[in-house]
Amino acid sequence: AAGVIQSPRHLIKEKRETATLKCYPIPRHDTVYWYQQGPGQDPQFLISFYEKMQSDKGSIPDRFSAQQFSDYHSELNMSSLELGDSALYFCASSPSRNSYEQYFGPGTRLTVT
């Protein structure tokens, strides 16, 4: 069965650079969530989208922005990267905004040096 695809899997950037993370949800899933997991930490909700509109916002820095496109894939754009942004970034998708299920991708490991 198709799963959530995230790219790239690993990314190394320097401070003050920008990064773009991509998420491709499971086909026919219209809801996407982004989470950030710091080293040894629990995942923290960043932002979610339903039908290409932002539906909820968590602890996402102003330096980050995200959007969902017409094909339902989503991109997380991160600017002025800081060392503290080094983390595993997960995308999850749901078949609908009211679904209990969230299917997680393998994550993108971002390292800021």
Added chain:
Amino acid sequence: GNSVTQMEGPVTLSEEAFLTINCTYTATGYPSLFWYVQYPGEGLQLLLKATKADDKGSNKGFEATYRKETTSFHLEKGSVQVSDSAVYFCALKKISGGSNYKLTFGKGTLLTVNP
């Protein structure tokens, strides 16, 4: 706000031992409760869920019962295997601000099972 508290690890067991990982939650209303498992270097996988009080979620020999009276969702397995070694996250989901269902996670419990 919503929060999840789970027992701190790490937990180290011998193969075939009994496992309990405690999880309690704070939330208004009736959240749905989940256990996710994260194997080394991998993403989060849904292990089991319960959507209302007294529901029992079960999968791969793991079980957890939604206890509203004690606001708990403890994870149990009767006989663990080496392959169960992973980090386990308890999580809850509620509608947030009239929007859809974000997950709130506990801090995670690292389980190591030795042969």
